[in-house]
Amino acid sequence: MDEHLRQLERQAASGDPEAAAKLKNMRSRIGSGYHLTLTHEQMGVLQRACDLYTRVQMGQFWSVAEVFFSEDCYHQLRDAAEALKPIAFPELLPNAYHGICSDKTPESAKISWDLQCVMRHRQSWDKLEDTVDKRPFGVNYDTPLHTAKHPLSKISSVDGSGCPCTDPFCKSKYGR
Numbered sequence: 309m310d311e312h313l314r315q316l317e318r319q320a321a322s323g324d325p326e327a328a329a330k331l332k333n334m335r336s337r338i339g340s341g342y343h344l345t346l347t348h349e350q351m352g353v354l355q356r357a358c359d360l361y362t363r364v365q366m367g368q369f370w371s372v373a374e375v376f377f378s379e380d381c382y383h384q385l386r387d388a389a390e391a392l393k394p395i396a397f398p399e400l401l402p403n404a405y406h407g408i409c410s411d412k413t414p415e416s417a418k419i420s421w422d423l424q425c426v427m428r429h430r431q432s433w434d435k436l437e438d439t440v441d442k443r444p445f446g447v448n449y450d451t452p453l454h455t456a457k458h459p460l461s462k463i464s465s466v467d468g469s470g471c472p473c474t475d476p477f478c479k480s481k482y483g484r
Contacts, residue, residue: 345466348434351427358424365417367397367405408455418456425452430463433473451475 313334319327346354363371373386393400406412408421432448454460464470 348431351431355424355427355431358420358427362408362417362421362424363405365414365420366408366410367393367400369393369396408453415456419458422452422454422456422458422460426461426463428452429473429475430471433471434465436472449473449475 313331316327316331316334320331360371360375369389369392370386372389373382376382376385390402393402397406400406408418428448429450429452432444432446436444452460
């Protein structure tokens with residue numbers, strides 16, 4: 309879909325009226341976004357899927373083996389996954405990969421990373437006990453890293469409440 313949208317944008321920009329009409333129609337259907345209701349477990353699965361997708365897009369093929377972690381076959385899976393890396397990323401040395409902010413990292417990977425960071429942040433704060441009286445340490449509790457051109461996603465609980473943290477990002481995002 310993204311490639312189709314980019315193609316329509318190029319055609320419309322070059323003056324193609326049919327492409328401009330299709331693009332306008334598509335954008336009106338897409339609107340300003342979507343709402344998706346997930347259970348805690350479903351959001352965890354989606355978070356891990358986004359993390360894996362991002363890592364593979366950056367050249368971290370070894371991360372595929374971690375999904376199927378088993379003492380019996382981990383090394384075989386890691387080696388098989390890493391064998392794909394020189395084909396997909398011939399410019400990278402064996403132990404290298406592109407960083408998330410690299411211009412070589414696809415925008416789709418950056419969007420996926422941002423989603424993963426927002427979900428990780430929210431789930432981490434939701435899991436904290438009410439008795440915690442000071443801000444915890446760790447990347448999970450920091451403002452989600454924003455790497456993509458798209459705005460960071462907003463996550464609220466089914467009851468509509470925003471993130472329970474005191475982070476300025478969440479205060480501005482959720483009006484707390």
